[in-house]
């Protein structure tokens with residue numbers, strides 16, 4: 001069991017990750033470029049935690065857990081020396097990460113697990129700097145770490161998968177949901193997020209809509225579904241035959257970007273049309289359709305109530 005954790009790079013993400021583990025009852029040591037920087041981060045995460053608790057965002061006792069469980073170290077080496085797990089969250093530059101990972105892996109216990117919070121850099125490329133790379137993997141939190149549940153868990157080819165299991169267990173005990181994926185630049189989250197961003201910028205360039213309208217359409221239409229259903233569940237519910245028809249028009253206008261995916265073509269040819277035929281990307285039987293529709297409707301109405309209650313985000317275009 002992982003009980004002691006070091007976070008190296010105590011900035012925005014590192015501070016949030018330290019809070020997550022302190023709330024989960026773990027002892028956390030943070031390190032940064034200097035002892036003063038680590039101490040300043042510690043004071044910031046303590047202040048933040050007090051505010052979060054006062055605002056009802058952290059549970060009662062959360063600020064106290066952060067104050068008593070997180071400590072600042074004088075150096076990367078001091079933080080890493082006794083930790084069961086070290087998470088690296090320094091700047092997103094491969095040379096800075098390589099240097100930090102070399103120092104971490106030289107100072108850490110041989111049986112310590114080492115994770116990187118990199119957003120986009122290949123874990124295989126980062127592993128080159130780690131002595132004992134079988135104990136190294138990606139552990140990619142999202143911002144703000146205390147409040148976003150999903151974490152990508154990214155072993156590289158040489159990672160001992162028992163370490164990925166241990167990290168996933170820790171994440172589950174910390175109220176997070178680890179999703180294991182294969183190492184590839186951008187991983188899943190950023191490949192998808194940047195694909196959407198890329199297309200959104202093209203729509204602006206082509207004069208189809210401005211940024212405000214695009215954001216509004218995303219939030220109020222398909223983005224409204226995303227807390228409940230991913231792209232495959234959505235496609236299965238829409239009907240894969242419907243998706244194929246839509247691809248025909250998209251493909252005629254944008255043949256390279258929107259060629260019909262082979263997997264979609266194959267499923268439709270095979271009669272697997274999604275929920276209505278009981279086979280598609282998911283295996284939801286047609287009898288489960290009423291239950292699914294009822295859940296979907298309840299979810300969307302609850303979502304709209306939440307948005308009404310919170311009011312619009314204070315975003316200015």
Ligand SMILES: NC(=O)c1ccc[n+]([C@@H]2O[C@H](COP(=O)([O-])OP(=O)(O)OC[C@H]3O[C@@H](n4cnc5c(N)ncnc54)[C@H](O)[C@@H]3O)[C@@H](O)[C@H]2O)c1
Nearest residue numbers: 009010011012013014032033089090091092118119141143
């Ligand atoms: N900000 C996000 O939305 C986000 C989301 C997910 C992942 N990430 C990833 O998390 C990592 C950190 O991002 P951030 O947003 O927290 O950045 P940040 O600039 O807030 O924090 C980085 C911290 O690392 C410290 N640092 C830099 N070099 C160091 C070194 N050699 N040794 C020790 N500490 C060092 C800096 O002083 C700083 O405190 C990056 O890899 C980033 O891609 C960021």
